[in-house]
Amino acid sequence: GAGVSQSPRYKVAKRGQDVALRCDPISGHVSLFWYQQALGQGPEFLTYFQNEAQLDKSGLPSDRFFAERPEGSVSTLKIQRTQQEDSAVYLCASRTGTSNEKLFFGSGTQLSVL
């Protein structure tokens, strides 16, 4: 498809489990972003990649959160030892240039930690 693709669409995890969320950006998009959206809230910035370089990870809530983009295309957000407060929709976005005007969001992965 032509858009940003995220998988899985839904993920249910038991507390303490590790999860991995995948993002396939639009082909050729240099920049990739992860946001966390809690229920009833707006998205909160987590991290930003330019190609394979992670330029800003200041939004990651704790060292249980880790993101990578080893070949500058697909990205994975990993959450270790999940907690209930990690329950949220995780959004991925990508763009080709430097303008937020050209930012494209995926539909997100809804994570529920029981």
Added chain:
Amino acid sequence: GNSVTQMEGPVTLSEEAFLTINCTYTATGYPSLFWYVQYPGEGLQLLLKATKADDKGSNKGFEATYRKETTSFHLEKGSVQVSDSAVYFCALSKNDYKLSFGAGTTVTVRA
């Protein structure tokens, strides 16, 4: 830090009614301001933007004016349609990559 406060919803309107969603921001300097929209089952998408004071962003009949003196960026549409039913997010950016979003306002338009 940078933050955005927007009108709480949900908002329910009849078709052809006037829509206003209030948005105010806190930031140093001159951030860029945005309205994003999320239609049911779809990803967030940019609706309109303004990059400096007194700029007016417009798209699909929606308008918002960057008001530095009141630190506001209110969204308006003169005549809404059922297809405008969505969640609307006000956002700001101080650099070229990090967006700070408001909590979102759910708008439902009845036929």
